[in-house]
Amino acid sequence: MIADHLFFAGINVLLAWSVYVVLMTGSLSFAQGMFMAVGCYTAGVLTVNFGWSLVPATLMASAFASVVAAVVGWPALRLRGVYLILVTIGITFCGRVLLENFKYVGGVAGFGGMQGATHVTVLVAVALVGAALLLLSRSPLQRTFDAVREDDRVAASLGINVPVVRMIGFASGAFIAATAGSLFGHYMSFVRPESFDILLSVYVVLYVVLGGVNNMWGALIGATVMTLLPEYFRVLAEWRPTVFGLAILLMLLFRPQGLLSFRTLSSRWKVDQRLANLADKP
Amino acid sequence: MLVGQLLNGIVTGAMYALVAIGFSLVIGTLDKLNFAHSEVFMVGGFVAVLTANYMPWHLALLVIFLVGGLLGLATEFIAFRRFQTNEGKITAALASMALGLIITDLVHKGWGAEPVRLTTQSQWLQTGHSIFGATVLNLQIVILAVAFLLMAMLHLLLQKSRMGRQIRALAESSVSASLLGINVRRVTQTVFFVSSALAAVGGLLVALRGGAASSDIGLTFGLKSLAIMAIGGMGDLRGALVGGLLIGVLEALMFQLGLGRLVEMTAWVALIAVLIFRPHGLFGGGIHAQEQRA
Numbered sequence: 001m002i003a004d005h006l007f008f009a010g011i012n013v014l015l016a017w018s019v020y021v022v023l024m025t026g027s028l029s030f031a032q033g034m035f036m037a038v039g040c041y042t043a044g045v046l047t048v049n050f051g052w053s054l055v056p057a058t059l060m061a062s063a064f065a066s067v068v069a070a071v072v073g074w075p076a077l078r079l080r081g082v083y084l085i086l087v088t089i090g091i092t093f094c095g096r097v098l099l100e101n102f103k104y105v106g107g108v109a110g111f112g113g114m115q116g117a118t119h120v121t122v123l124v125a126v127a128l129v130g131a132a133l134l135l136l137s138r139s140p141l142q143r144t145f146d147a148v149r150e151d152d153r154v155a156a157s158l159g160i161n162v163p164v165v166r167m168i169g170f171a172s173g174a175f176i177a178a179t180a181g182s183l184f185g186h187y188m189s190f191v192r193p194e195s196f197d198i199l200l201s202v203y204v205v206l207y208v209v210l211g212g213v214n215n216m217w218g219a220l221i222g223a224t225v226m227t228l229l230p231e232y233f234r235v236l237a238e239w240r241p242t243v244f245g246l247a248i249l250l251m252l253l254f255r256p257q258g259l260l261s262f263r264t265l266s267s268r269w270k271v272d273q274r275l276a277n278l279a280d281k282p
Numbered sequence: 283m284l285v286g287q288l289l290n291g292i293v294t295g296a297m298y299a300l301v302a303i304g305f306s307l308v309i310g311t312l313d314k315l316n317f318a319h320s321e322v323f324m325v326g327g328f329v330a331v332l333t334a335n336y337m338p339w340h341l342a343l344l345v346i347f348l349v350g351g352l353l354g355l356a357t358e359f360i361a362f363r364r365f366q367t368n369e370g371k372i373t374a375a376l377a378s379m380a381l382g383l384i385i386t387d388l389v390h391k392g393w394g395a396e397p398v399r400l401t402t403q404s405q406w407l408q409t410g411h412s413i414f415g416a417t418v419l420n421l422q423i424v425i426l427a428v429a430f431l432l433m434a435m436l437h438l439l440l441q442k443s444r445m446g447r448q449i450r451a452l453a454e455s456s457v458s459a460s461l462l463g464i465n466v467r468r469v470t471q472t473v474f475f476v477s478s479a480l481a482a483v484g485g486l487l488v489a490l491r492g493g494a495a496s497s498d499i500g501l502t503f504g505l506k507s508l509a510i511m512a513i514g515g516m517g518d519l520r521g522a523l524v525g526g527l528l529i530g531v532l533e534a535l536m537f538q539l540g541l542g543r544l545v546e547m548t549a550w551v552a553l554i555a556v557l558i559f560r561p562h563g564l565f566g567g568g569i570h571a572q573e574q575r576a
Contacts, residue, residue, distance in 0.1 A: 242387045
């Protein structure tokens, strides 16, 4: 039981981090569920049909998913905000329909036979990805990401190739999501295309929003709490979408700075707040 | 047979257009993405189920128009009023998405997750005429008439009325609009009322046509309309209309070709193709198109 809970919390944390990485470059992705599916099915085919072992199969599947993300996301990554959101929703729908019509991986009936992942594997993956994100937050790449997110025009004028930076973020997000998907598949040992529908992607984004988007810990906490709470309180499980939606609405109301404000230093924040108040005065 | 399919496509397309125009109206005037829109659309079908026993469908149409409009006002109050800043754009979209989750869950609690049958007392809707070898149901004529009438009324509202002028002024710039003495909040509420009312009527039409109200059309049909809005060009009403009809007819033709479930992909593939070759949509080029460019 506990192992199950740990496992699902770990998977959701990985997914939340995959959204967080994309969000670091200022884009919002609703395709993480589908990249999870790509990872799951690719790794599944590699282990079941070709006899690979779990780790290389997972890495291969994740690399494949990030290539897919880079290719599919390219037309939208040149554009801003809403268009990328739409394309990611589109990826989720198209991916599901394609999987359902792809006989090699079982179509609607689903694909099974994968095994080998346990909750320990997932926790190791969470630790590895967390370490990578920590390293990233101290690297120059993080500052490039920050520049692109805060103001892409200024970033472009500083010689940063904005679409490429966004693509790096998007592809890394797909990589992490695919890792989560591969582990998910090898734990459940049977998956169907409908396990990866649009609601999954929506929920994952909202985990991150609930936890806070300022740093990687927000995603970690949001995903863990929202996975574990319904397991221990039946009422919450029954009214899950409503409670979850209300929590999001309240959280957004009490963080009037808005989702995409990444300022963490409190003194900076106060100054910004005062400036914002001045600007808001009619 | 082909004519029949084409007609089917046009009818579907008109319904797509009705929902897409709502998205487009909000994004065009306020530059905000309202995800709760597709759930208000879904609720329209369920209000139809509720009212079907008490009144004929043309009265129900009026009730649903009002209910949808009120839901739109609620959406504006809950998810949009507090997130007015530029940074708040995505926040507002997420808040409306959370609201959409709540609406869907409440509908699930009320009617269950399965589609609910909608029985109309009127036999008249199901009678057909034969034109060019294809059967045209009165229902299809009604759907087309209602959709196009509403769109024409919206066009008149926007182009000929005082409120329409204010809406267009707000679309240009909310600051200058308020400097000119326009009550921005009132205009915003009107935009939300009208767009959500159109969506709810769209929900009624879809339920009438399918004979059932289903709680997952918000995420399928509704989000497809969102893609259609982007295909036509954000904030452009002609674009939403042409895009809707185009996708509706394309889907019908692909269905005719025997592509089965792959038809579901049409709108999304078209979206990606449009973004590659004409990033602002078919009719894009309005003020917001300039800003969307990275």
